[in-house]
Amino acid sequence: xxxxxxxxxxxxxxxxxxxxxxxxxxxxxxxxxxxxxxxxxxxxxxxxxxxxxxxxxxxxxxxxxxxxxxxxxxxxxxxxxxxxxxxxxxxxxxxxxxxxxxxxxxxxxxxxxxxxxxxxxxxxxxxxxxxxxxxxxxxxxxxxxxxxxxxxxxxxxxxxxxxxxxxxxxxxxxxxxxxxxxxxxxxxxxxxxxxxxxxxx
Amino acid sequence: xxxxxxxxxxxxxxxxxxxxxxxxxxxxxxxxxxxxxxxxxxxxxxxxxxxxxxxxxxxxxxxxxxxxxxxxxxxxxxxxxxxxxxxxxxxxxxxxxxxxxxxxxxxxxxxxxxxxxxxxxxxxxxxxxxxxxxxxxxxxxxxxxxxxxxxxxxxxxxxxxxxxxxxxxxxxxxxxxxxxxxxxxxxxxxxxxxxxxxxxx
Numbered sequence: 195x196x197x198x199x200x201x202x203x204x205x206x207x208x209x210x211x212x213x214x215x216x217x218x219x220x221x222x223x224x225x226x227x228x229x230x231x232x233x234x235x236x237x238x239x240x241x242x243x244x245x246x247x248x249x250x251x252x253x254x255x256x257x258x259x260x261x262x263x264x265x266x267x268x269x270x271x272x273x274x275x276x277x278x279x280x281x282x283x284x285x286x287x288x289x290x291x292x293x294x295x296x297x298x299x300x301x302x303x304x305x306x307x308x309x310x311x312x313x314x315x316x317x318x319x320x321x322x323x324x325x326x327x328x329x330x331x332x333x334x335x336x337x338x339x340x341x342x343x344x345x346x347x348x349x350x351x352x353x354x355x356x357x358x359x360x361x362x363x364x365x366x367x368x369x370x371x372x373x374x375x376x377x378x379x380x381x382x383x384x385x386x387x388x389x390x391x392x393x394x395x
Numbered sequence: 396x397x398x399x400x401x402x403x404x405x406x407x408x409x410x411x412x413x414x415x416x417x418x419x420x421x422x423x424x425x426x427x428x429x430x431x432x433x434x435x436x437x438x439x440x441x442x443x444x445x446x447x448x449x450x451x452x453x454x455x456x457x458x459x460x461x462x463x464x465x466x467x468x469x470x471x472x473x474x475x476x477x478x479x480x481x482x483x484x485x486x487x488x489x490x491x492x493x494x495x496x497x498x499x500x501x502x503x504x505x506x507x508x509x510x511x512x513x514x515x516x517x518x519x520x521x522x523x524x525x526x527x528x529x530x531x532x533x534x535x536x537x538x539x540x541x542x543x544x545x546x547x548x549x550x551x552x553x554x555x556x557x558x559x560x561x562x563x564x565x566x567x568x569x570x571x572x573x574x575x576x577x578x579x580x581x582x583x584x585x586x587x588x589x590x591x592x593x594x595x596x
Contacts, residue, residue, distance in 0.1 A: 201452070201461075201462045201463045201464065201467075201468065202463075203444070203447045203448050203451050203452060203463050204448065204452060204461065204462075204463075206440075206444050206447075207441075207444040207445065207447075207448050210437065210440055210441045210444050211415075211441070213437055214412075214418075214426040214429060214430070214437075215422065215425045215426055215429050216417065216418050216422030216423075216425060216426060217415075217417050217418065217426070221416065221417030222417075223487065223490065224416045224417060224487065225415040225416055225417060225418070226448075227461070227485070227486055227487050228415060228416050229415070229445065229448065230448055230452050230461050231461075233449060236411065236414055236415075237445060237448065237449050238449060239407075239411055240408075240411045240412070240445060241442060241445040241446050241449055243404070243407050243408040243411050244408065244430065244438060244441060244442040244445065245442050246404045246407075246408075247404050247405065247408050247427075247430065247431055247438065248434060248438050248439060248442055250404050251402070251404060251405060251431050260402075260405065260428070260431055261402045261405075262402045262403070262404050262405075263402065266402075267402060284428075285428055286424065286425065286428050289424060
């Protein structure tokens with residue numbers, strides 16, 4: 195990793211790039227070189243884009259999305275029905291659902307999942323605001339779109355219990371064989387879930 | 396790829412990050428999220444590091460290295476003998492050799508390799524300056540440390556021919572089995588090279 199010949203500026207840039215997910219020490223060096231070589235069409239625009247993100251992006255006080263508007267453009271969108279709130283763990287999950295274009299409603303980002311071993315309890319998640327939003331008169335259904343992992347599922351059960359008193363309909367997303375998935379390559383848990391929730395055709 | 400909900404600032408940041416080598420559309424989204432979430436310890440320092448790279452780093456007029464000094468810190472280093480010039484294709488190769496700490500001498504970065512199909516001829520590489528440097532009275536040896544690829548090797552032969560009139564010793568780095576390499580996993584070309592250049596023990 196030491197790279198004394200590259201000068202302290204490049205060394206620092208490489209170290210910071212290596213902290214991005216998806217980039218290791220080796221690819222961070224490649225990325226730094228590419229940036230420096232492509233000054234006009236990459237380094238300069240990226241510097242500006244980062245400065246703009248730093249100055250403009252904030253957490254939506256309603257749903258926890260990241261946006262330059264506050265409340266975020268989803269919460270402000272008058273065409274979205276206020277009757278459904280889709281609960282996700284992270285902003286990346288919200289983006290994934292938006293790319294799929296399947297949600298006609300609002301979101302709520304918990305900011306992670308319960309993980310006692312990592313010291314993450316209910317007080318570290320954005321749950322209080324969810325309960326407040328779920329009890330608004332317009333809201334009819336809360337969809338728990340949490341990861342199908344142990345942590346995601348235990349978080350789901352926890353949130354489900356808290357939502358019961360509000361009287362709102364609570365649902366979870368379906369588990370099963372992913373589209374394009376071959377049974378031979380799937381784990382037993384997925385197969386068991388797909389069999390268990392089989393439907394008549 | 397379309398991500399209308401994330402706001403134009405984040406969309407632009409994701410697009411630019413996706414142009415870095417090693418990051419695809421998916422990992423660029425993850426990287427953008429990580430940057431925005433970790434404002435103080437990642438987004439802000441990276442913005443500054445990029446601005447500093449933009450403002451301070453330039454191409455060394457002697458050897459083609461990238462550095463904040465000009466000529467670069469290697470060319471300026473009085474402890475390095477001026478008798479040997481190691482020719483590489485890219486700055487990344489120079490860094491790799493410096494990490495290995497095996498070169499007691501100077502470098503020369505060609506800026507690529509000959510590739511007629513991509514329209515890259517001798518006039519696109521930093522060859523003229525190499526010939527000028529190689530004919531300096533101090534220089535005794537030019538080591539061609541080019542990639543062991545078809546393009547690297549044809550570039551090597553081309554540069555070798557041009558260096559002949561200068562009377563300087565021209566050498567190439569050895570080809571063979573990489574350290575830790577298992578014969579069973581190596582291609583025939585490497586094995587042939589390793590056999591051909593075998594040495595008595």
